[in-house]
Amino acid sequence: MSGHGHGHGGGHHHGCCEHEHEPAERGVEYALFLRIDLEKMQCLNESRDGDGKLVFKPWDQRTDREKFVESDADEELLFNIPFTGSVKLKGIIISGEDDETHPAEMRLFKNIPHMSFDDTRREPEQAFRLNRDPLAELEYPTKIARFSNVNHLSIHLSRNFGGESTRVYYIGLRGEYAEAHRHEVTICNYEASANPADHKVETMTPQTHFIS
Numbered sequence: 001m002s003g004h005g006h007g008h009g010g011g012h013h014h015g016c017c018e019h020e021h022e023p024a025e026r027g028v029e030y031a032l033f034l035r036i037d038l039e040k041m042q043c044l045n046e047s048r049d050g051d052g053k054l055v056f057k058p059w060d061q062r063t064d065r066e067k068f069v070e071s072d073a074d075e076e077l078l079f080n081i082p083f084t085g086s087v088k089l090k091g092i093i094i095s096g097e098d099d100e101t102h103p104a105e106m107r108l109f110k111n112i113p114h115m116s117f118d119d120t121r122r123e124p125e126q127a128f129r130l131n132r133d134p135l136a137e138l139e140y141p142t143k144i145a146r147f148s149n150v151n152h153l154s155i156h157l158s159r160n161f162g163g164e165s166t167r168v169y170y171i172g173l174r175g176e177y178a179e180a181h182r183h184e185v186t187i188c189n190y191e192a193s194a195n196p197a198d199h200k201v202e203t204m205t206p207q208t209h210f211i212s
Contacts, residue, residue, distance in 0.1 A: 027059035
């Protein structure tokens with residue numbers, strides 16, 4: 001009952017042909033880490049300053065064990081992730097050690113900058129029970145309708161599998177990105193074209209309705 005019986009050994013032959021091009025395509029889909037404003041990103045309760053940023057890395061480095069973040073005072077970690085534009089978040093991969101330090105629950109919040117642990121008492125947009133995933137193989141799909149216009153994502157790792165601290169090696173974000181748009185120009189053209197039409201109606205009004 002240790003949770004290792006997921007059939008990884010015999011599962012490599014399923015659909016081999018359709019997965020031949022998968023690594024390159026998935027690498028592109030998981031490139032949202034390039035859209036994170038790293039200067040403003042925060043990780044609360046990290047044991048060493050700046051380590052939280054290190055777990056957002058390229059797809060081909062997802063199993064790298066050199067860079068990781070570990071929690072400090074207890075097992076909780078809170079990532080505040082601002083993007084440089086608008087993101088449609090479709091899925092998340094989260095990878096840790098194959099032991100009790102691996103996160104066991106993940107709660108997602110959107111568009112709440114500078115979240116603190118006090119804020120995590122509110123209802124998340126979505127929550128997941130996690131499996132141990134040392135090889136970064138499991139994706140947790142989001143409810144896309146709730147995550148279609150995200151400019152700030154908070155990931156709360158609320159508990160692990162019983163360890164004193166939580167360790168994370170990789171967080172992968174899959175989705176689409178759009179530049180931030182400016183709307184000032186569209187509003188100006190509106191009124192200029194609306195006024196001439198109003199005046200035409202008045203000048204064409206016949207004068208024959210006066211009955212004395």
